[in-house]
Amino acid sequence: MSLKELNELEFKRLTLVNDYLNIQKQLEARLSLAGVCISKAKTTHGVTLFSVNSVDAHDLEPSVHVKIENEQFTIIPKSNDGDEKKSVKNRKVEEAKQDDENDSEKTSKPTPIKGQFRPFGILEPSSAKEARSEMKKCIELICELATIQNSIKSVDAKLRNAYETCKCDEELAKSLKSLIIA
Known part of the structure; x- marks a missing residue:
């Protein structure tokens, strides 16, 4: 060299x-x-x-996803498509909804709030x-x-x-x- x-x-x-x-x-x-x-x-x-x-005791979901490719770190923008990966929490909620639909005698549960950390509340x-x-x-x-x-x-x-x-x-x-x- x-x-x-x-x-x-x-x-x-x-x-x-x-x-x-x-x-x-x-x-x-x-x-x-x-x-x-x-x-x-x-x-x-x-x-x-x-x-x-x-503080809200719900499970927190990631607010940002980072992609590592060829030693480059980039933030993956959130897409509103339904094709994105479903979180474990959302899958459990959907499974619970399917179980509720199968059991017509049970009352429907309210869907949980999206897991975003808000220590000061909604407002x-x-x-x-x-x-x-x-x-x-x-x-x-x-x-x-x-x-x-x-x-x-x-x-x-x-x-x-x-x-x-x-x-x-x-x-x-x-x-x-x-x-x-x-």
Whole structure:
């Protein structure tokens, strides 16, 4: 590997590390803003109303799905199609509905609320909604960080191989030099 290629790899690594640090700063700012928004929501909603007992006990469903392909982390957008994978909770609800239809004597059960974490209730303050949107943006930044981190690891592996090749070439040059001098 030539010195020019080695320098290009080092420059690429430095660029990736710079991008990683910039995105990490953005993530830190968004997380602190989300924390401030949650504190504001707790203050406006009333600290006494926000407790462990007021949290919905339903099973939580994932709000975001991440796809990993070729060391690229991407967020899969939610589709409104019926073709998407059904969650375990939704399948159980459908099975229960089928059982209810078979047993006409039983009364129908109300369908459970979609499992979204809402500690402030349905009518949550605007600052809680802002905190929720900031956290969604944080997930996108985390995906970018993971992608950049994988890129840095692959560049590091290439650099390690290049340095080992240079080291072997250096040892070969030393042995040839000792043969020529002798």
